[in-house]
Amino acid sequence: MFAYGQAAGLRFALLIFFSLALMAVDHRMHYLDNVRAGISIVVYPIQYLVSFPSSATSWLGENLESREELLEDNEKLHSQNAFLQAQMQKYVSLEIENMRLRRLLDASERLTDRVLTAELMAVDLDPFSHKVLVNKGLRHEVYKGQPILDAAGVYGQVVQVNPIVSSVMLLTDPGHALPVQVNRNGLRTIAGGTGSTSELNLLHVPNNADIKVGDTLVTSGLGGVFPSGYPVATVIVVEPDPSQPFAVVKATPQADLESSREVLLVWKEISEQEKALANTKKENRK
Amino acid sequence: MAEIKKQGAKVIYATLIIALFFTVFPLPEWLRPFRPEWVTLTIIYWCLALPSRVNIGIAWIMGLTVDVLTGTLLGQHALAMAIVAFFTVRLHKQIRVYPLWQQSLSVFTLVALGQLLVVWIRGIAGDSPDSWLYWGPSITSALIWPVVFLFLRDIRRKFRVS
Numbered sequence: 189m190f191a192y193g194q195a196a197g198l199r200f201a202l203l204i205f206f207s208l209a210l211m212a213v214d215h216r217m218h219y220l221d222n223v224r225a226g227i228s229i230v231v232y233p234i235q236y237l238v239s240f241p242s243s244a245t246s247w248l249g250e251n252l253e254s255r256e257e258l259l260e261d262n263e264k265l266h267s268q269n270a271f272l273q274a275q276m277q278k279y280v281s282l283e284i285e286n287m288r289l290r291r292l293l294d295a296s297e298r299l300t301d302r303v304l305t306a307e308l309m310a311v312d313l314d315p316f317s318h319k320v321l322v323n324k325g326l327r328h329e330v331y332k333g334q335p336i337l338d339a340a341g342v343y344g345q346v347v348q349v350n351p352i353v354s355s356v357m358l359l360t361d362p363g364h365a366l367p368v369q370v371n372r373n374g375l376r377t378i379a380g381g382t383g384s385t386s387e388l389n390l391l392h393v394p395n396n397a398d399i400k401v402g403d404t405l406v407t408s409g410l411g412g413v414f415p416s417g418y419p420v421a422t423v424i425v426v427e428p429d430p431s432q433p434f435a436v437v438k439a440t441p442q443a444d445l446e447s448s449r450e451v452l453l454v455w456k457e458i459s460e461q462e463k464a465l466a467n468t469k470k471e472n473r474k
Numbered sequence: 475m476a477e478i479k480k481q482g483a484k485v486i487y488a489t490l491i492i493a494l495f496f497t498v499f500p501l502p503e504w505l506r507p508f509r510p511e512w513v514t515l516t517i518i519y520w521c522l523a524l525p526s527r528v529n530i531g532i533a534w535i536m537g538l539t540v541d542v543l544t545g546t547l548l549g550q551h552a553l554a555m556a557i558v559a560f561f562t563v564r565l566h567k568q569i570r571v572y573p574l575w576q577q578s579l580s581v582f583t584l585v586a587l588g589q590l591l592v593v594w595i596r597g598i599a600g601d602s603p604d605s606w607l608y609w610g611p612s613i614t615s616a617l618i619w620p621v622v623f624l625f626l627r628d629i630r631r632k633f634r635v636s
Contacts, residue, residue: 196529196563203534203556210549215599220548227542234491234543238498311498313544315506316603321545348545355545363601383604446503 221349225326228350235311235321235353242310246449301415302455304328306336308448309353318344318358318381322451325352330453333413337452341419341442342366342407346453358445359420360385368420369408373398376408377437379420385445388421390437395428397435405439415456482635486528489516489626490536498543507607510615511585513540514558518584519626521562522570524635533559550595554588561587574620582616 214220253261306322313319324330326349334346336356344358357364364381368390375397379388393399403423409416421439428435493512501509513536520528537552544551562569562584569580589612596602629635 200530200556200560203530204553207534207537207549207553207556210552211547211595211599214548224542224548227539231494231539231543234494235498238495238500242500310500312500312506312509313498314546315509316605316608317601319545362604 221332224348225350229352232350232352235309238311239309239321243307303337304453304455306451306453308451313355316383317363318361318383318385318445319347319355320344320358321353321355322453323353324453325350325354327351328453329455330354335414335418335454335456337418337454338443338448338450339452340444341421342414343443343445343448343451345413356451358385359441359443360388360445365391366414366420367408367410368405370399370423371404371406371419372400375399376410377405379405379439386440388439388441390423390439391434393435393437395430395432395435399423399426399435399437401426404442415454482630482633483527485629485633485635486520486524489520489629490532492516494536494539494543497540507605508610508614510618511588511611513537514555514585514588515581515615515619515622516626517555517559518562518581519623521559522566523627523630525563525566528559529563530556530559547595547599550592551588553595554591557591558584558588574623577623578616578619581619582612585615586612 210220214224304324306324306328309321309323311321313321322336330346330349332346332349336343336345342359344356344361344364346354347357348355358381359366359379360381360383362381362383366379367376368379369376377393377397377399378391380391382389390399390405401423405420405423407414407416407418407420419442421441423437423439425438426435427437490513493516496512497509517528517533517536521533534552534556537555538549540546540551540555541548565580569577572580586609589609593602593608
């Protein structure tokens with residue numbers, strides 16, 4: 189009706205202004221998280237429907253498996269479980285020893301982190317950023333910036349939390365950087381995403397740094413987002429370049445970014461001592 | 475104006491929802507950059523067919539929905555789609571009478587315009603895509619336009635959307 193008139197022009201101008209305002213606010217501040225959460229409930233049925241075929245086929249696959257296959261699976265899991273438990277025994281005693289030593293040193297005790305399994309939804313997001321949707325949200329106390337792991341290593345972190353689902357940025361997204369250290373000698377560096385799911389760039393590694401192909405990188409916990417000590421990647425390329433201030437070092441993520449279907453959400457548990465420490469620091473600042 | 479009965483709003487919304495569905499439908503990794511911009515195509519069709527009913531307002535709301543659905547900056551697709559709809563409505567009398575292949579060219583220009591706006595915004599927000607494949611959707615959208623057009627026209631005639 190107003191397709192050509194002044195009213196249309198005015199409305200157009202208003203919409204443009206409104207979009208620009210939205211983008212500015214969404215980029216800089218967090219006021220719009222609720223708006224996004226609201227709309228996300230409206231679009232959730234679409235996301236659910238889209239991922240339904242893949243979840244349905246996996247459900248069918250699980251339910252139509254033959255008895256023999258199940259028995260075989262069960263046996264395999266049993267032996268794996270026994271193996272892991274044996275390893276765990278060693279780990280438990282080590283953990284107790286570690287705690288005792290830390291107490292001796294007056295350092296804060298590390299607690300075990302709380303985890304929850306989440307499933308990836310088969311929904312394609314923007315093809316030029318590495319993001320996926322998982323089926324846990326505000327309802328499950330997921331928070332922005334929460335670390336995500338899979339069975340083999342660090343997977344990424346939560347970037348948007350909606351009531352039912354949340355989106356996760358993989359650690360290979362070009363906009364992602366993760367403080368890591370070399371497990372062998374504690375050399376600290378930063379692993380930046382490259383946009384390829386099999387490659388991370390290690391930033392600012394000096395040419396003479398002690399880093400070798402095959403080194404395991406673990407989270408250093410310095411960024412304050414990831415708990416320390418989780419495996420991240422394996423170094424695959426080390427090329428010192430004397431003409432440049434830093435060496436070219438590449439690593440490949442240990443997490444199975446392309447085919448993991450289940451991931452772990454991690455809650456960092458802060459021990460009482462650390463809390464007290466943080467409080468005194470705050471007070472000192474005042 | 476009052477005599478013209480508005481009917482088939484549900485049909486219009488149904489086609490838009492199906493377009494949203496295809497926007498996030500999982501594709502193999504190598505095919506993902508070539509996903510046509512289904513929502514933009516559907517908006518363009520309805521803007522050509524019924525510019526008095528579907529225009530920048532609905533385009534803007536659909537864009538916002540796409541932003542939430544695909545997790546992009548809130549407002550970037552909204553802006554792009556509103557502008558695409560604006561130009562489509564402005565030019566609908568010309569584009570309507572073009573033969574299909576020429577319409578495809580217009581669609582290419584319109585979708586590319588929308589993508590240009592999005593890449594601009596992403597550049598400003600510091601998240602610019604680094605591959606020429608980014609422009610894939612413009613090409614596939616133009617290629618698939620005749621199919622979309624004929625399909626939606628059939629639907630429009632069958633349900634007498636006016």
